[in-house]
Amino acid sequence: MKKLINIYIIALLGAGFASCEKADPFVARVVSPVLLLVQGSDGVLSNGMTTEPTVPSLIAGDASVALKVLELDKTGILDYKVGIDSLPVSGVKITFKLRTGAVLKEVSTDSKGIATLSTTWASLGITAPKAGSSVKLTATGIYKDITFSKYFIISGK
Numbered sequence: 402m403k404k405l406i407n408i409y410i411i412a413l414l415g416a417g418f419a420s421c422e423k424a425d426p427f428v429a430r431v432v433s434p435v436l437l438l439v440q441g442s443d444g445v446l447s448n449g450m451t452t453e454p455t456v457p458s459l460i461a462g463d464a465s466v467a468l469k470v471l472e473l474d475k476t477g478i479l480d481y482k483v484g485i486d487s488l489p490v491s492g493v494k495i496t497f498k499l500r501t502g503a504v505l506k507e508v509s510t511d512s513k514g515i516a517t518l519s520t521t522w523a524s525l526g527i528t529a530p531k532a533g534s535s536v537k538l539t540a541t542g543i544y545k546d547i548t549f550s551k552y553f554i555i556s557g558k
Contacts, residue, residue: 437551440467457558460530489514
């Protein structure tokens with residue numbers, strides 16, 4: 402009988418510990434209100450699934466990158482003929498920064514939802530750019546009172 406009680410207590414304690422859910426103390430996750438696609442000098446958009454896409458920029462001129470900001474309209478998600486639609490977001494102020502926090506430029510998205518950064522390689526910290534030179538950047542903005550960020554890398558081509 403004593404063994405049965407011990408097994409019962411152990412089972413209750415095990416179930417109690419297994420059912421506890423702990424909140425993540427390090428990262429407060431908020432879903433981004435927009436989809437951000439990065440485009441380099443080759444004209445190819447990132448697929449949106451890459452955490453930190455690397456986009457090429459020609460070393461012969463200024464470094465340039467475009468950020469396309471889209472809002473996802475999910476009203477037709479249950480209709481396979483409609484699906485999810487991507488709508489460009491205009492008038493959103495995007496701040497391009499180095500990962501050190503230094504602000505490079507603030508640009509607003511146009512009617513197609515595109516914000517373009519064009520700056521010298523020297524302002525990115527690369528005085529003599531060559532193929533393979535790279536710089537880590539961040540683009541941030543606010544849409545519907547929610548702050549969003551996109552990390553990406555510009556690589557010399």
